[in-house]
Amino acid sequence: MAPKARDGDVVVALSGKWISWAHTAVAYSAFIGALVTGLSLHYHKIVQNEYYGYPDEWFPSVSSTIGDRYPERAVFQFFIAMTSGPRFVLVFLWYILTARPNNALPKIVAGVGLFRTLSCGGWTYVTSTDDHGWHDIFMISYLVATLPWTLGCLALSPNNPKAVWYRKLFAGSFFGTLVPLIYYFIQHKVHKVPGAYTTYAFYEWALILFDVGFDAVTALDFDGFELVVRDIKDSSRGKSQQVADVVLEKEKEKPVGKMFGSQWLWMEAFDAAADVYNGFVFWSMLTSLGLTVWYFPLWHMGISGYEVMVMCTVSPFLLVNASWRSSIVQNVRLIHLLSLSGLLAYLVKTPEYRLFSVGLGVSLSCLAWSATWYAERSQLSRLESRVIAWSIGLVLSSVAKFAFWTNNPIWPIMHAENGGWNKIGLCIAIAAILRSTRTATENRGGIDTAERPSTPPLLASLGLAGLLFGMHSLLSDSSTMVLWVWDGFPVRGPIAANGILTIVAMGTGILVGLLFNGALARWTCLLLASIGAFILTSFSNWFGYLGALLVAIAIMALATPLVISAVRQGPVTFGLGFLVYNIMVLAHVWVVAYAFVPGGPLMREHTDWVMTATILFLTAGVYASPGNEPTDKRRARPGRKSSNRSASYYTYILLFIQLIALAISYLRFPTNDYTPYHKEDKVITAGIWTIHFSLDNDMWSSERRMRDLIKELEIDVIGLLESDLQRIIMGNRDTTQYLAEDLGMYVDYGPGPNKHTWGSALLSKFPIVNSTHHLLPSPVGELAPAIHATLDAYGAMVDVVVFHSGQEEDPEDRRLQSEYLAKLMRESPRPLILLSYLVIKPNEGNYNTYVGDKSGMKDIDPTDWDRWCEYILYKGIRRSAYARVSRSTITDTELQVGKFVVGQAEGLNEYISEDQVPEGLRFPALFRGQGVRGHRYHVFDEPRYFA
Secondary structure (H helix, E strand, C coil), rough: CCEEECCCCCCCCEEEHHHHHHHHHHHHHHHHHHHHHHHHCCHHHCCCCCCCCCCCCCCCCCCCCCCCCCHHHHHHHHHHHHHHHHHHHHHHHHHHHCCCHHHHHHHHHHHHHHHHHHHHHHHHHHCCCCHHHHHHHHHHHHHHHHHHHHHHHHHHCCHHHHHHHHHHHHHHHHHHHHHHHHHHHHHHCCCCCCCHHHHHHHHHHHHHHHHHHHCCCCCCCCCCEEEEEEECHHHHHHCCEEEEHHHHCCCCCCCHHHCCCCCCCCHHHHHHHHHHHHHHHHHHHHHHHHHHHHHHHHHHHCCHHHHHHHHHHHHHHEEEEEEEHHHHHHHHHHHHCCCHHHHHHHHHHHHHHHHHHHHHHHHHHHHHHHHHHHHCCCHHHHHHHHHHHHHHHHHHHHHHHHHCCCCCCCCCCHHHHCCCCCHHHHHHHHHHHHHHCCCCCCCCCCCCCCCCCCCHHHHHHHHHHHHHHHHHHHHHCCCHHHHHHHHHHHCCCCHHHHHHHHHHHHHHHHHHHCCCHHHHHHHHHHHHHHHHHHHHHCCHHEEEEEHHHHHHHHHHHHHHHHHHHHHHHHHHHHHHHHHHHHHHHHHHHHCCCCCCCCCCCHHHHCCHHHHHHHHHHHHHHHCCCCCCHHHHCCCCCCCHHHHHCCCCCCCHHHHHHHHHHHHHHHHCCCCCCCCCCCCCCEEEEEEECCCHHEECCCCEHHHHHHHHHHHCCCCCEEEEECCCCHHHHHHHHHHHHHHHHHHCCCEEEEHHHHHHHCEEEECCCEEEEEEEEEEECCCCCCCCCEEEEEECCCCCEEEEEEEEEECCCCCHHHHHHHEEEEHHCCCCCCEEEEECCCCCCCCCHHHHHHCEEECEECCCCCCCCCCEEEEEEEECEEEEEEEEEECCCCCCCEEEEEEEEECCCCCCCCEECCCHHCCHHHCCCCCCCCCCCCECCCCCCCCEECC
16 A cells, blocks of 8 residues: 555655666666677677787677677667666656756756766667767767766765765776776777787776766665655755755855855856857967968068068057057957958958958957956956956867867868868857957956056066967967877877877866966966976977976966966056067077078077076066965955856866867777778888978868878878978968878877977878987088888888988088988888988989988889989889879979889889789879879879889
8 A cells, every 4th residue: 555645645655766776777787688698699709809809808898798799789778778767767856856946057967967868878779880970979978978977966966975975986986997998998909919908898897887886876865755756855945955065165265165156147157158269269360370471481482571460469559559548448349350350361362361361350359358358457357257268268279179180170271171160160259259248347446557566567578478479389289299299109108189188287277277376376387387398398208298288287377367467567568478479489480490581590499498488488477477365365356256156157168178178089099990002912002292381372271182182092101291380380280180080090290399390290001110200410401300110011011211301502411311311221121111302313412322322222213304302212122103193282292102012022123004013003093184183193194113
């Protein structure tokens, strides 16, 4: 008989805890049932992976167990379907338990719970065989939603010590397991260690146990519920104290308590998002300026005159004049809107006019942001919010570039054809400006503008310059400092997908600045920046990257105090700060372009000087910043609760951006299972291409067009020259990331940007067993980079060297380089292919050092007299074909390609017709005659084949 209650009979009585137990039992049954079935029926198949099988691997992963085999898949899907009912009720009961008036968090957590449940159904019933893309989308969505679900449940937990303890145990175990999980996955995927995948599988199964176990703890909370549904303990009335309440009560006088103890208002949250997007637009335009300027000296092979456009950032000097300043501050919305000419620039086809449009946009944007900060000088909390939004805008810009392989989708070098999102970005920018500039500010209270700081404005200007330069040169792309510490194969440091760590460090720095804003914190951050800069500049691999992360945290933490310090000093500080920043940008270019600029030899290879100047400028800014006490204690000011809410909005936005970056990192992690085009013929198709810094003749980013040609020519190994784009003037980009991931190739990025070369990179379908970077003798001219790599080609070790020699104007440099490289090639005991840019005429001068007894190398076609730059040489391997393919408008240099057969002798210098060549050793017919898209076989008008 149903029990009686004071307000009526209960027809059916069921304790809420049984919902939790039912969910736990059925969920575990799904995984354990599939595991038992798989071990019983398909043991050797499910422990097999792409590299090893039994006995090296002896326990299956979750994915192989529940994947595409019958009946394991059916068992898993059957029980997961049964899990859905208790799961939806569990999420609903959790919401009932935690809901309270004027608190949005329970609704958000419930929404995340529903989303997580639906995404679980997605990856369960859409297998990777059905649709690999959607399967990954559902899986990543589920994993990303796990973090806010876990943290939200912890924050909303009723004050039940036993339940809280178990939740912390399962949550800590879950996230703690991720570290060894990722480690062993890398050991398997990158280093191909036997047995590593089995160890990885155990950690993967542990994640399942902890994930389901975390939700099982709700049985301890639902014990106070009875269904159909009557709350017999008033648990759902919002009267019980939650863990979040206890924490906030303890921390209410601390920054974190003030930040998260305030009420959530959706309109203010939208304002914060609009400000962040405006910051994103600022950084997008600023980072595009150098890129569009660079196009002109690139094509002029020297100073073109257009470089003067870098000075457009000094527009804040206009604020020095009182009447101008008043007009600008009153019309800051209009100036922000006019600055969008920098986003509209993609519509301008002529490169010169496009540069002018970008320059106008950047100039107005620098002026608008400086005026906005100055206008908020009377409301310190609002000023802090503006600076935080501006800083998070940089993080968002870096994440956008992370998602688009180091290109920003709203840059003026992008358009729909090469992956640009210009129209969408522009529309959102207009809406964001209209939203964030709808209120004006008057000078009341807050910073006393009549009370000038005792330090001179120059110090604050230097601090602002150091901040701008540090953020732009090191943090505007997540892979910049990754490439600083890259040292070749085997991998001993971070790769591009690890750029998520830079992004997390940037976010951490912003939170540090939010929570710790006293003088001691600023000086501590400066110390961290100094230590990090030394480590980054002096060391490679993971230890060097540790320095990079310290730099990222410190610079972002210093952003708010340094900008506020500049505001206190008056409007002249902004113009002067941008001027010094421009000088730093030029110095940053001079260290590598010393052979082409006046006074260049003085700055030659002195990145250490530039880094030291950055730290000294930051020191000047910290010294000039406000006194030793935290800003919120210097003066009580109105609107502090609003400031606390703003800080919480920005924190949530920042965390959301970080989650997006985490998902991107997962998607971009290399698979390392690449296959050459004609493995049955044991052929290596190798090419050399000077890519002109990935800007085509019309100032568009050229990665996708390059990708198409490389793919259609079926190139297995390619050397790319003029490939180092990780400088401000080149947009802090890296073409090799997109090409490697899209084409499915291993990549050695070559000597990093701190090695002061124009770049050389190697992409290969074959595993790179080892690679060494060389900087060849260059006593006068530009440095000559080389990569010496050993590839595992069809089980044989084959060496490949990618090399860019010095300029024609430096004959002694080129002679020394030819002797160095000849010695390197002669001493290699393995077959070797040289993909190079030599600046020689065939059969003359240094040619005879590169080709002949001194090097042991042979020319791929000794009769090809019409060469000057690119050459392909070889030894110890059969050369079977050679072709020269026209560049179209992608770059200024053709693509040369050779075919080599592994395991066969060098062969003869005799031409044979194409019909005598096996199909797998032929070049594609696509490029005969007029070819496609401006690419065709030229010079000989067809490939050449050799006996």
